[in-house]
Amino acid sequence: MAFLNKRTFRRKVLLLLLYITGISTAWNLSMSFGFYLQNIECGCGKRLEQDHPWFMQRFQKNITPLLTSNYTLSQEAFNWWKKVQGEKRDIMFFKQTTQKIFELFPAFPPVPEPGLDGCRTCAVVGNSGTLKRSHYGKLIDHHTSVIRINYGKTKGFEQDVGRRTTHRVMYPESSSGLDNSTHLVLFPFRIKDLEWLVGAFTTDIDMKSSKSNKKMSAANKNLVMVLNPAFMKYVHQSWLQGKGYYPSTGFMTVILALHICDEVSVFGFGADSDGNWSHYWEVLRNKNLKTGAHPGSVEYDIILELDKRGKLDFYRGFL
Numbered sequence: 001m002a003f004l005n006k007r008t009f010r011r012k013v014l015l016l017l018l019y020i021t022g023i024s025t026a027w028n029l030s031m032s033f034g035f036y037l038q039n040i041e042c043g044c045g046k047r048l049e050q051d052h053p054w055f056m057q058r059f060q061k062n063i064t065p066l067l068t069s070n071y072t073l074s075q076e077a078f079n080w081w082k083k084v085q086g087e088k089r090d091i092m093f094f095k096q097t098t099q100k101i102f103e104l105f106p107a108f109p110p111v112p113e114p115g116l117d118g119c120r121t122c123a124v125v126g127n128s129g130t131l132k133r134s135h136y137g138k139l140i141d142h143h144t145s146v147i148r149i150n151y152g153k154t155k156g157f158e159q160d161v162g163r164r165t166t167h168r169v170m171y172p173e174s175s176s177g178l179d180n181s182t183h184l185v186l187f188p189f190r191i192k193d194l195e196w197l198v199g200a201f202t203t204d205i206d207m208k209s210s211k212s213n214k215k216m217s218a219a220n221k222n223l224v225m226v227l228n229p230a231f232m233k234y235v236h237q238s239w240l241q242g243k244g245y246y247p248s249t250g251f252m253t254v255i256l257a258l259h260i261c262d263e264v265s266v267f268g269f270g271a272d273s274d275g276n277w278s279h280y281w282e283v284l285r286n287k288n289l290k291t292g293a294h295p296g297s298v299e300y301d302i303i304l305e306l307d308k309r310g311k312l313d314f315y316r317g318f319l
Contacts, residue, residue, distance in 0.1 A: 052309060054305070054309070055309060055311065057238075058238050058239050059238075059258070060234060060238060063228075063230070063231060063234050063259070064228050064230065064231070065227065065228055065231045065256050065259045065260060066109040066111065066225050066226060066227060066228055066231075066260075067098060067101070067109075067226040067227070067228050068102075068107060068108050068109065069102040069107035069108070070107075071228065073091070073094065073095075073228070073229060073230055074230065075091060077229055077230035077233050078091045078094060078229065080229075080232075080233045080236075081189075081229035081230075081232060081233060082190075084189050084190070084232070084245075084246050085189045085190045086190075087190045087191055089191050093191060094191055094194075097191050097194045097195060097198075098194065098226075100194075100198050101194060101197065101198065101226060104198060104201060104202070104221060105197075105221055105222075105224040105226075106222060106224065106225075109225040109226075110183070110222065110223060110225070111225065111260050119144075119262045119263065120144045120145060120261055120262045120263075121142075121143045121144045121145070121261065121262065121263045121264075121265065122143055122144065122145045122146075122147055122257045122260075122261035122262075122263070122264050122265070123139075123140045123143035123145070123146045123147065123162075123265045123266075123267060124147050124149075124250075124253055124254050124257050124264060124265070124266045124267070125140060125146060125147065125148050125149070125152060125161060125162070125267050125268050126149055126152070126250045126266070126267065126268035126269040127149060127150065127152045127250070127268055127279045127280060127281075128268045128269050128270055128271070128277070128278070128279070128280065128317070129277075129278035129279060129280050129282075130268060130269070130270055130271075130280075130316060130317030131157075131160045131161055131267060131268040131280040131317055132160060132280050132317070133160065134160045134267075134315070134317045135159055135160060136160055136161065136162070136267055136315060136317075137157075137158050137159045137160055137161055137162040137163070138162070139162075139265075139315075140161060140162035140164075140265075140267060141162040141163055141164045143265060144166075145166045145167060145261065146162060146164045146165055146166050146167070147166070147167040147168075147169060147185075147253060147257060148165050148167070148168050148169070149168075149169045149170075149249055149250050149253055150169065150170055150171075150174035150176075150249060151170075151174055151175075151176045152268075153281045156281075157280060157281060160280065161267075161268070161280065165182055166181075166182060166183060167182065167183040167185050168182050168183065168184060168185065169185045169187060169249060169253050170184065170185070170186065170187070171186065171187050171188065171189060171193055171249070172192075172193055172196040174249075175200075175216075177216070177217070177218060177219075178216055178218060178219040178220075179218055179219075180218055180219070180220045181220065181223075182219070182220075182223065183223040183224070183225060184216065184219055184223060184224045184225070185225045185226075185227065185256075186224070186225070186226045186227065187227045187232075187249055187252065188226060188227065188229065194226070197224070197226070200216045201216055201219070201221050201224075227252070227256070231252070231255075231256070232246065232247065232252060235247045235251065235252050235255050239251075239255060239302060240295060240298060240299070240302075243295040243298050244295030244298065247299070248296070248299060250269060250299075251299040251302075251303075254266055254269075254303060254306075254312070257312075258306075258311065258312065263312075263313075264311075264312040264313070265312065265313045265314075265315065266303060266307075266312055266313065266314045266315065267315045267317075268280065268317070269299075269300060269303055269314070270296075270300045270303075270316065271296075271300075277296065
């Protein structure tokens, strides 16, 4: 069958091992089984074949996912973006602010084109409680890039979520300290977020008194990337068909990965088996938590559809 490519076969074999041998035993086997994963040829380029109307209607290959110094944001895209969180300043102020961004950070994001440097596999790790007791840690760490979202924790949860973090998606209110080897991927929802990015790398800020202005003391300014506001609009209109007020950070990260990675695996998305939306590091006290302005169930269904069509691998967890 067309959907049963080498990547999907690889996933099915590993999951079969997990079910047959039991979680603890299978996970001990996973490292020795790594040679098997590494030696299956990667199906680079096949994932994004626009072979079905459903996918072709949504995926826009020529969209610019990340801001660059020579990119010009359209007035239409800016007008959409400024409504997300009530931005009052105009597009000229936006351009002036992005000019400051590229005086400090790379003019072009440090992301190679898919397929140019071998087969680059990406794990997008969400924060859902479905990761509890999943034992996905070593599988996640096996990927070339491990993309974590907001303040998703690793310490104390390594068995389920892995140890490595190559990219950290964040906005000011969800920022966390980074080491010198982790890419900071800013998702700006207003001009103030761009100003925060400059300030966080250039001024001394009291982290205790201002959560939204943390100084990235150990972060590497050469590994900073900024999501294009036009990409946010594209995800909302093309992928979500305008549903919800705007896309969640997690869902935008999944679509971003489709654009910059050769193969994508998704972990830690969706509600648990009781319908609760929660974080894997938290004790669930409030049941039936909602997804706010984001159309959580719509986003989840799209991820399922992408998995079904072989565009990514979705690991649902065991809750």
